[in-house]
Amino acid sequence: MRTILGVSDNYHFDPQKINDQFSEKVYDLFLERIDRGQRWLTQEDIKKLNAFKYELDDEALTGNFDFLDL
Secondary structure (H helix, E strand, C coil), X not given: CHHHHHHHHHHCCCCCCCCHHHHHHHXXXXXXXXXXXXXXXXXXHHHHHHCCCCCHHHHHHHCCCHHHHC
């Protein structure tokens, strides 16, 4: 994860700040792509995942993968 963030920060044409705003974008994109038709994840699943909506930036920076494990 640190390698990906480092490459993105140093070589991407438009580096993004890794903050809560970034985390929200990643979270929304992830849910859209993993369950586009809203057929697989239950409301209970979404409720559990929502706890991470603004924490993905912190997880990425610390190397924690609780969101992905869930």
